[in-house]
Amino acid sequence: DAGVTQSPTHLIKTRGQQVTLRCSPKSGHDTVSWYQQALGQGPQFIFQYYEEEERQRGNFPDRFSGHQFPNYSSELNVNALLLGDSALYLCASSFGQSSTYGYTFGSGTRLTVV
Amino acid sequence: LAKTTQPISMDSYEGQEVNITCSHNNIATNDYITWYQQFPSQGPRFIIQGYKTKVTNEVASLFIPADRKSSTLSLPRVSLSDTAVYYCLVGDRDQAGTALIFGKGTTLSVSS
Numbered sequence: 660d661a662g663v664t665q666s667p668t669h670l671i672k673t674r675g676q677q678v679t680l681r682c683s684p685k686s687g688h689d690t691v692s693w694y695q696q697a698l699g700q701g702p703q704f705i706f707q708y709y710e711e712e713e714r715q716r717g718n719f720p721d722r723f724s725g726h727q728f729p730n731y732s733s734e735l736n737v738n739a740l741l742l743g744d745s746a747l748y749l750c751a752s753s754f755g756q757s758s759t760y761g762y763t764f765g766s767g768t769r770l771t772v773v
Numbered sequence: 774l775a776k777t778t779q780p781i782s783m784d785s786y787e788g789q790e791v792n793i794t795c796s797h798n799n800i801a802t803n804d805y806i807t808w809y810q811q812f813p814s815q816g817p818r819f820i821i822q823g824y825k826t827k828v829t830n831e832v833a834s835l836f837i838p839a840d841r842k843s844s845t846l847s848l849p850r851v852s853l854s855d856t857a858v859y860y861c862l863v864g865d866r867d868q869a870g871t872a873l874i875f876g877k878g879t880t881l882s883v884s885s
Contacts, residue, residue: 663816692872692873694873694875699877700877701858701860701875701876701877701878702817702873702875703875704872704873704874707872715872717872747814749816749817750816751816751873761819762817762819762873763819764815764816764817764818765816766814766815766816767814767815767816769814
C-alpha cells in the first residue's frame with residue numbers, strides 16, 4: 660500500500676519564477692493538506708483540500724494556491740518566488756478531514772530559490 | 774489549537790529511557806494529545822495519541838495526568854535510530870478541517 664507520494668523530491672528555482680509541486684495521497688484518503696517547513700522550524704500549515712475545494716487556509720499569501728483533482732491528488736502552486744520560500748514542502752493526506760489523528764505525511768519536496 | 778511548550782533539545786544514551794514532557798495549560802475538553810516523530814528530510818510520522826491516563830503502543834507510552842495540563846512521551850530503551858525531532862500537538866481530533874499546528878518540537882539526540 661503506497662503512502663503519500665510527492666514530486667519532485669528536489670527543485671531549484673530562480674526568484675520571481677513559478678513552481679508547481681505534486682502530491683498523491685495514501686490509498687483510501689480523500690483529504691490533502693500542505694505544509695511549509697523552514698530549516699529548524701516545525702511544519703507550518705498552508706491549506707487543506709477536501710472534495711476539490713480549499714477548506715481551510717493558514718497565514719500564507721495569495722501567491723500560494725492549490726488544486727485537488729477528482730482522484731484526490733493535489734498540486735501546490737507558488738507564484739513570484741521569493742528567497743524566503745526556500746523550504747521543505749510537505750503534503751499530508753487523511754480521510755474525511757480528520758484532525759490530529761490519521762494524518763500520513765510524504766517525504767516532501769525540497770525547494771531552493773536562488 | 775492549544776499552544777504547547779516542550780524542551781528544545783534532549784540528549785540520551787542508547788538503552789536509556791527518555792521522557793519528553795509537553796505543557797498545554799489551555800487544553801480544551803475535546804482536545805486530544807498527539808505526538809509525531811520526524812527524521813531529517815522526511816515528513817512527520819504519527820507516534821501515539823491519548824486523552825487521559827496512559828496509552829501504550831509498540832513504540833512509546835503516553836502519560837497524561839488528571840488535569841491534562843501536561844503530558845509525557847516515554848520512549849523505552851532508545852537506540853541511535855530514535856534520534857529525531859518529536860512534536861507534541863493538542864487539538865480536537867473529531868472536528869473536521871482542524872489543521873495540525875506544530876511548534877518547534879524537541880530534538881532528541883541519542884549517542885552510543
